[in-house]
Amino acid sequence: MIVHQAYRFALDPTPAQARALSTHCGAARFAFNWGLALVKAVMDQREAEKSYGIAPADLTPPLRWSLPALRKVWNQVKDDVAPWWAECSKESYSSGLDSLARALNNWTTSRDGKRKGRAVRFPRFRSKRRARRSCRFTTGGVRVEADRRHINLPKLGRIRTHESTRKLARRLEAGTARVLSATVRLEGGRWHCSFTCEVQRADPPPAQPDVVIGVDLGITHLAVLSRPLSGVTNAVGAVPNPKHFARASAALRRKSRAVSRKHGPDSRTGARPSKRWERADQRRNRIHHRVANLRRDGLHKLTTALAAGFGTIVIENLNVAGMLSNRRLARSIADAGFAEIRRQLAYKTRWRGSRLVVADRWFPSSRTCSDCGAAKAKLPLHIRVFRCDSCGLEIDRDLNAARNLAALAVSSTTGTGGTGDLEPPCSNGRGADRKTRALCGQAAVKRPDRSADLPVGCPAGASRIRSCR
Numbered sequence: 111m112i113v114h115q116a117y118r119f120a121l122d123p124t125p126a127q128a129r130a131l132s133t134h135c136g137a138a139r140f141a142f143n144w145g146l147a148l149v150k151a152v153m154d155q156r157e158a159e160k161s162y163g164i165a166p167a168d169l170t171p172p173l174r175w176s177l178p179a180l181r182k183v184w185n186q187v188k189d190d191v192a193p194w195w196a197e198c199s200k201e202s203y204s205s206g207l208d209s210l211a212r213a214l215n216n217w218t219t220s221r222d223g224k225r226k227g228r229a230v231r232f233p234r235f236r237s238k239r240r241a242r243r244s245c246r247f248t249t250g251g252v253r254v255e256a257d258r259r260h261i262n263l264p265k266l267g268r269i270r271t272h273e274s275t276r277k278l279a280r281r282l283e284a285g286t287a288r289v290l291s292a293t294v295r296l297e298g299g300r301w302h303c304s305f306t307c308e309v310q311r312a313d314p315p316p317a318q319p320d321v322v323i324g325v326d327l328g329i330t331h332l333a334v335l336s337r338p339l340s341g342v343t344n345a346v347g348a349v350p351n352p353k354h355f356a357r358a359s360a361a362l363r364r365k366s367r368a369v370s371r372k373h374g375p376d377s378r379t380g381a382r383p384s385k386r387w388e389r390a391d392q393r394r395n396r397i398h399h400r401v402a403n404l405r406r407d408g409l410h411k412l413t414t415a416l417a418a419g420f421g422t423i424v425i426e427n428l429n430v431a432g433m434l435s436n437r438r439l440a441r442s443i444a445d446a447g448f449a450e451i452r453r454q455l456a457y458k459t460r461w462r463g464s465r466l467v468v469a470d471r472w473f474p475s476s477r478t479c480s481d482c483g484a485a486k487a488k489l490p491l492h493i494r495v496f497r498c499d500s501c502g503l504e505i506d507r508d509l510n511a512a513r514n515l516a517a518l519a520v521s522s523t524t525g526t527g528g529t530g531d532l533e534p535p536c537s538n539g540r541g542a543d544r545k546t547r548a549l550c551g552q553a554a555v556k557r558p559d560r561s562a563d564l565p566v567g568c569p570a571g572a573s574r575i576r577s578c579r
């Protein structure tokens with residue numbers, strides 16, 4: 111299977127190389143801002159001319175926004191606007207103009223309703239001090255050196271890597287990967303280079319191709335699997351939640367206090383931060399990056415173990431964006447990284463030819479008995495143990511949900527969605543076009559008998575009936 115995959119390596123550039131990397135990213139930013147100013151000027155000019163009543167044929171011709179068109183104009187004027195252009199690789203200017211072309215394209219397609227997701231605004235100028243330092247090389251001497259400790263970039267030359275490049279180098283030597291582009295980026299005070307590659311993957315099929323596993327994501331436990339997996343879960347199938355951010359929060363508070371005591375930037379007065387503030391800020395950011403690295407590592411290990419182990423994986427379609435609007439839970443949910451788990455499972459199951467089933471958002475996985483199938487009307491979040499009213503089953507709430515999810519894929523061979531096949535489109539962007547169902551299955555059948563025992567106008571009976579609408 112041919113996939114696009116990135117290999118990212120931390121770099122150890124010499125001080126001169128680090129300056130050159132910074133210069134290249136600055137050049138990309140310069141080209142972006144130059145192009146944006148040009149686009150704005152032409153748009154404003156045409157607006158003004160229209161307001162004078164000039165005929166459409168006589169207006170200033172519109173500027174084309176594609177990368178080749180922008181690059182053509184840039185090459186015509188670069189001697190005037192950037193006489194120093196030869197200091198950097200031409201790829202850096204191309205990189206800036208490419209991101210401008212993409213930004214403008216995103217804006218127009220979003221405005222015309224052709225782009226999913228939240229509305230994209232018109233691009234803004236990139237600040238010298240705040241913009242992310244990043245630059246992409248697509249042609250020229252982009253290489254991973256054979257010694258597995260160096261990479262080569264146009265104009266920048268050989269740069270030592272902080273870690274071995276063997277994972278990618280082996281593939282390049284075997285001819286199972288081809289480098290498409292290299293992106294350098296300053297992140298967490300360190301330069302990284304990410305190679306986008308076309309990779310010929312031959313992953314072994316899952317160890318248990320006929321086994322279905324249900325995965326219930328949560329906060330008490332990061333995930334509860336419908337059956338234990340040695341090395342990943344405990345005896346009952348729970349994956350502990352490492353809570354990296356919560357564990358780092360004390361250190362983060364301490365470093366943040368140190369930042370607050372120093373002379374920081376002020377957007378009102380335009381005051382620049384002191385050197386000490388910048389150093390303290392870097393020390394704080396290092397913790398943030400460490401948390402992100404720990405989380406990424408843990409999630410990759412979990413999703414790889416799942417994709418390598420089971421033929422079918424069933425997860426819930428969680429409304430993560432909606433859950434993040436709960437201010438009591440948002441931090442814990444963001445710390446767990448639910449959406450990232452689903453994203454990783456989607457492509458890792460594809461690589462191994464296994465199946466990812468995403469349960470309908472309204473599937474009552476927590477409220478249904480995994481033994482007899484009776485559903486409860488409500489199960490508040492604080493009740494951690496599921497007790498079935500019909501068969502008397504007592505089981506951990508999350509394990510019950512995981513087993514229900516697994517049973518979902520077993521009962522319907524097609525599932526609610528195959529690999530990558532998600533919920534049907536609906537009017538609302540986040541799929542929130544329904545209310546939570548109150549009753550279903552056996553409990554719904556029983557309701558009339560129970561309410562018959564209750565006196566007319568009983569508030570308990572009334573509320574039960576209302577809740578099932």
Ligand SMILES: [Zn+2]
Pocket residue numbers: 479480481482483484498499500501502503
């Ligand atoms: Zn039951």
